Amino acid sequence: xxxxxxxxxxxxxxxxxxxxxxxxxxxxxxxxxxxxxxxxxxxxxxxxxxxxxxxxxxxxxxxxxxxxxxxxxxxxxxxxxxxxxxxxxxxxxxxxxxxxxxxxxxxxxxxxxxxxxxxxxxxxxxxxxxxxxxxxxxxxxxxxxxxxxxxxxxxxxxxxxxxxxxxxxxxxxxxxxxxxxxxxxxxxxxxxxxxxxxxxxxxxxxxxxxxxxxxxxxxxxxxxxxxxxxxxxxxxxxxxxxxxxxxxxxxxxxxxxxxxxxxxxxxxx
Numbered sequence: 661x662x663x664x665x666x667x668x669x670x671x672x673x674x675x676x677x678x679x680x681x682x683x684x685x686x687x688x689x690x691x692x693x694x695x696x697x698x699x700x701x702x703x704x705x706x707x708x709x710x711x712x713x714x715x716x717x718x719x720x721x722x723x724x725x726x727x728x729x730x731x732x733x734x735x736x737x738x739x740x741x742x743x744x745x746x747x748x749x750x751x752x753x754x755x756x757x758x759x760x761x762x763x764x765x766x767x768x769x770x771x772x773x774x775x776x777x778x779x780x781x782x783x784x785x786x787x788x789x790x791x792x793x794x795x796x797x798x799x800x801x802x803x804x805x806x807x808x809x810x811x812x813x814x815x816x817x818x819x820x821x822x823x824x825x826x827x828x829x830x831x832x833x834x835x836x837x838x839x840x841x842x843x844x845x846x847x848x849x850x851x852x853x854x855x856x857x858x859x860x861x862x863x864x865x866x867x868x869x870x871x872x873x874x875x876x877x878x879x880x881x882x883x884x885x886x887x888x889x890x891x892x893x894x895x896x897x898x899x900x901x902x903x904x905x906x907x908x909x910x911x912x913x914x915x916x917x918x919x920x921x922x923x924x925x926x927x928x929x
Contacts, residue, residue: 662762662763663759663760663761663762663763664734664736664761664762664763664764664765665736665737665738665739665756665759665761665763665764665765666722666725666726666729666736666737666738666739666764666765666766666767667738667739667740667741667752667753667756667764667765667766667767667785667798668718668721668722668725668738668739668740668741668767668769669740669741669742669743669749669766669767669768669769669781669785670714670715670718670740670741670742670743670768670769671714671742671743671744671769671916672714672715672742672743672744672745672746672748673711673712673714673715673742673744673745673916673917674711674712674745675711675715676710676711677701677702677705677706677710677711679745680698680701680702680705681693681698683744683745684697684698684701686744686745687744704917704921705917705921707921707925708917708920708921708925712915712916712917712920713914713915713916713920714914714915714916714917715742715745717914717915717916718740718742718769718914719740721769721913721914722738722739722740723738725738726738737759737761739752739755739756739764740752741753741788743780743781743784749781749784749785749788750784750787750788750791750792752788753785753788753789753792753794753796754788754792754794756794756796757792757793757794757796761796762795762796762797763796763797763798763799764796764797764798764799765798765799765801766781766782766785766798766799766800766801767801767804768781768801769913769914770911770912770913771803771804771805771807771810771854771858771910771911771913772803772805772837772850772851772854772855772858772911773802773803773850773851773854774840774844774849774850774851775844775849776840776841776844776849776851777838777840777851778802778803782800785798785800803850803854805854805855805857805858805910806857806858806861811861811862811865814862814908814910815862815865815866817908818833818862818866818906818908819866821906821908822866822869822906825904825906829903829904830870830902830903830904831870831904831905831906832870832871832872832897832902832904832905832906833863833866833869833870833871833872833905833906833908834871834872834873834874834890834893834897834905834906834907834908835855835858835859835862835871835872835873835874835907835908835909835910836873836874836875836876836890836907836908836909836910836911836923837855837875837876837909837910837911837912838875838876838877838911838912838918839875839876839877839878839885839886839887839889840885840886841881841883841884841885841886842883842884842885842886842887843883843884844886845886851886852886855873855910855911856873858910859871859873859910862908862910872893874887874888874889874890874892874893875887875888875889875890876889876890876891876909876918876922876923876927877918877922890907890922890923890927891926891927894927894928907923907927909923
């Protein structure tokens with residue numbers, strides 16, 4: 661008899677700045693990180709309270725999903741695995757295997773597909789399966805940004821944000837998402853198209869709204885990344901005379917350092 665479950669996957673984040681070097685090493689695939697690079701990220705984390713809320717929020721989302729599955733009569737357990745920190749994907753799949761799980765749906769807490777993002781999670785799942793000798797049959801959810809309830813939630817948050825500005829004052833709505841190397845689009849990767857489509861769908865729901873799309877958090881790798889970057893956009897909007905802008909980071913589903921620092925602190929400055 662099959663035993664089914666859900667595996668919720670997210671990026672991961674260290675519990676404190678003490679784990680920053682190990683965390684960055686894993687993100688960089690073991691390539692060395694300079695003391696200056698580590699110090700910069702420790703500084704960013706110090707400005708948002710010393711740690712990212714990503715892990716805590718992901719577990720809260722997983723708990724909410726488990727409750728909804730119970731309400732609908734499925735009763736499937738929901739596990740959480742992180743790509744770059746504990747609970748590591750490998751450890752979580754080992755626990756699922758030990759618990760007798762035979763089938764599972766895996767979903768990444770990022771709504772838009774790219775082989776460089778979502779695809780990397782699937783690679784980690786496959787590697788973990790081999791490492792622990794597991795034969796769990798996984799169904800992978802590649803992309804889910806067109807789900808009505810996700811669009812409902814984004815729309816509600818954007819409307820609430822727009823309502824905070826003085827009535828009658830122009831507001832630029834800027835959708836954003838994590839940038840990736842521009843070469844991926846040339847290779848047919850759907851990431852940019854999905855994000856542009858997502859922004860358009862929300863804008864259509866909102867009606868008469870002045871909006872645009874930008875990217876954020878591009879890495880310095882020596883190659884072009886998808887743009888425009890949010891820092892450039894904010895400066896350009898100021899030059900155009902805008903005094904109000906609402907940034908809606910639709911590429912993310914919970915607060916973490918790339919929202920709390922990259923947008924709330926760096927872009928604001």
